[in-house]
Amino acid sequence: MNEKIKNFLNSDLLEQYLLGTTSNEETLQVERYIAMYPEVRETYIELQENLEVYAKLHAIKTPDGLKDKILNQIKSEKTGRKKFFRYAIAASFAALIFAGASYIFWNQNQNLQAENIIVNNKIESLEENMRMQLEDVRNQFIVLHNPKTKKLTVKGNSKAKELKAVAYINPVKKLSYINVSKLPNLPENQCYQMWAEVNGEMINLGIIKEATDSEKLMALPYGEDAVGYITIEAEGGTTSPTVENIVANIRY
């Protein structure tokens, strides 16, 4: 027999392992020896048999009733465990429902937040709009009531004799407005468009709609020796004025 195995078998480790008193490290060592060496394995099996026989020699009759007591306790523990599992399942369902509800609420919250942002943006743009309109109205007020404001009456040329407009120019405040009070009717596929030539640059001021714009002052970009034009254009307007279709010009 190998010296190593002999030493191991003499060391009492196998006996300690048999009784379950070895440390974790020792346990691993013993199990390795049992797995590796048949002599150790045989000795271990023999020790186990010896232990069982020797223990049996010391058997004591168990008292009546102890068996039922023990088995009842085990049974109650088993049903206790079942009850526990039942509670565990119920708890799992509750948790699942809670998670589902949480998700729905979270989702709803996300939607509401998104809506909130949209509403806030709308309010902001409305505010901006109002501020601009207010500013515009304030400027109109200033222009209309300022003694330095020049009032220019604009009449249409031969192409639009009925056209009447009033321009208000204030060189001090550098503000100019125009009010188109009357426009001759046009075929449906044509419209009036307002322009301004400031410092040699032609600026598109948009389409004039008689119905809505007759009481409205349109702001004109201010400039020294600027000229305003009203042209007749195809419906929808163009990007540059058609010179032969000029119906009125306002020099201011």
Added chain:
Amino acid sequence: MSVLLEKHIVELLLERDDKAMSLLYEHYGDTLLGVAFKVVRNEALAEDVLQESFLKIWRNSDSYDPSKAKLFTWLFRITRNTAIDKLRSVNTKSDKEIQIDVSDVYRLGTEGINPELMDIQDNLEKIEEKYQIVLDALFFQGMTQQEASDELNIPLGTIKSRLKIGLRELKKIYGSVLLFASLLNFW
């Protein structure tokens, strides 16, 4: 214990079938009570230990690994450890309370023990006391041979030779029991 029955019990145990516990009690209850008694030396305490051990066996049944130990070895370890813990906890409570009731030792006869065990128990007398002492130290007290030598004040060499003889005597006993059992089966 037949190998087949042991296998059956292990299967039930791993399936967590409480029938396993009933079978375990029938086949190992007396022996394990004896193991507990050997450690705590008090019948009432030994019964408590047996009860606690069976609960531990039930709770930890999935930790039993048949490839590492025989079923009895595993049961023995649990019972012995439970008994040692019990002894410790009682000792810390009060040293007086657990004084060994000497009368217990004498009341324990062979009466009522199941016949299979009785046959074996008669054989305990066949092992001389000096060998029994060494076997007790090894199997129940969990002493190393060196510790047994110190404790019993017997030279280490003598411990070793007595252990060898004791084990041989033991082998004779279960050898004859096994022979007897196989004869019974044969008839």
